[in-house]
Amino acid sequence: MKTKLCLLYGGKSAEHQVSLQTAKAVIQALDLDKYEIHPVFITTEGKWIKGPQLSEPVQSIKELEFQDEKGKAPNDLSEFTLSKDGSYDVVFPLLHGPNGEDGTVQGLLELLNLPYVGNGVLASAAGMDKVVMKNIFAQAGLPQVKYVWSTRSEWKADQEEALSQVENEIGYPCFVKPANLGSSVGISKCTNRNELEAAFEEAFQFDRRIIIEEGVIAREIEIGVLGNDYAECSVAGEIVPKKDFYDYKAKYEDQDTALIIPAEISSEEYANLKAMAIKAYKAIDCSGLVRADFFVTRDGRALINEVNTMPGFTPYSMFPLLWKHTGVEYPELIEQLVKLALDRHQEKQ
Ligand code: ADP
Ligand code: MG
Ligand code: MG
Structure with a gap:
């Protein structure tokens, strides 16, 4: 019997095309x-459209962008949710960022009692929120950069207070980021007060809470x-952005960001990063997969930056390439993820 696999992709986030x-x-x-x-396409407006079962591989992404039917409300999940009775053995949510990687879709799949690939509700939500993630990592004793956070209401109430908190506790240069996002969207590097003020405004465009x-x-090393x-951990890889930092354009548009796999680090450094990756994985209760991203400073300090669920x-x-260099090819990696999804579902019953 074939495994009925529902692929969930597209979505409302900046990573729709990816x-x-x-x-x-x-x-x-x-x-x-x-x-x-069984493909299910989520449009950029957030409509879920079920496509026909695929009997052969698609050649272009156009074939996966199903057309909207007239008269459907936005966020209409009915086609999807009504098809739970034995229609799918497992769901693979290939979604990044808010409304996909943040526990919301995972919550829906839990309610439908469908096995799904990747992290559960808690790990997804904690991994998406940089403040919560860092607070949990701090509690687990993982070394990280200094950070503070602020809400839009605090910013509106007293801008001077918010700016001086950063200057007193963090200093320059600093990075300002929306709490809940990925792909470097809304992130700025600041070296003075003017930039800091602009960075607050920019980050608050994307979230009501910022870090x-x-x-x-530092070097950027990922596992x-x-x-x-x-x-288990893969070999380590290094990202070498040609720009000041690894921003959205460098991630998805430039061809010249180098990925060096395996990263040139000592076996002691690798062992330390591996231990940190597993600690982070356990701290937010991950399952399936995670990519753990580190900063390694010039004086050799290893800091965890984030995990991506x-x-x-x-x-x-990076993630599939890391596993390829570890001996797990792409098709095998997908098989393993499906198996892990089914195992976890079984264990919960
Ligand atoms: P995202 O979840 O959007 O990937 P990150 O926190 O990883 O956000 O930040 C994106 C990039 O910005 C990093 O890969 C790195 O190049 C740079 N960066 C982020 N935070 C810092 C920091 N504290 N110090 C130096 N560089 C940083
Ligand atoms: Mg991220
Ligand atoms: Mg990142």
């Missing part, structure tokens, strides 16, 4: 003798983690 590319790559990698593929961090000069209660997943993204 998600489509990933969906195409995943479909091409799946063995159609083993899997029945301000000490800026460090892939795979598993449920027992998790649904990391970029095209065959050219």
Whole structure:
């Protein structure tokens, strides 16, 4: 019997296009003798559109962008939610950012009692919120940069107070980020008060809560983690952005950001990062997968920057490449994730 796999992709976030590319790559990698593929496309307006079962791999992402039916309300999930009775064995949410990677979709799948790939509600939500994530990491004893946070209401009430808190506790350079986002959207580096003020305004465009961090000069090293209660680490990789920092454009548009795999670090450094990656994984109770991102400063300090609970997943993204260098090819990686999803579901019953 084939496994009925529902692919959920697209979505309202800035990573809509990336998600489509990933969906195409995943479909091409799946063995159609083993899997029945049921695509569900989420439009940029947030409509869920069920496509026909795929009997052959798609050649272009156009084939995955199903057309809107007239008269449907935005966020209409009925087509999807009504099809729970045995229609799918497992769901693979290939969604990044808010409304996809943040626990909301995971909550829906929990309510439908459907097994799904990747992190559960708690890990997804905690991993998406940089303030909550850092607070939990601090509690777990993981070293990180200094940070403070602020809400839009506090900012409106007393801008001077908010700015001087940063200057007193963090200083320059600092990074200002929306609490709940990814892909570097809304992030600014600041070296003076004018920039800081503009950065607050910018970040509050995207979220009602922001985080301000000490800026460090550091190498950016990443490790892939795979598993449920027992998790394993990939080799480490390094990102070398050609620009000042790894911003949205560098992530998705420039071709010249170098990914160096395996990263040139000592075996002691690698062992330390691996231990930190597993600690972070356990701290927010991850399952399936996570990409743990670190800063390694010039004086050799390793700091955790963040975890991404649904990391970029095209065959050219860091996470799949890390596993390829560890000996797990893309199709095998997908198989393992599906198995981990089914195992976790079983364990919960
Ligand atoms: P996202 O979740 O959007 O990827 P990150 O926190 O990883 O957000 O920040 C994006 C990029 O900005 C990082 O990859 C790094 O290049 C730079 N950056 C973020 N925070 C800092 C910091 N505290 N010090 C130095 N560089 C930073
Ligand atoms: Mg992130
Ligand atoms: Mg990041």
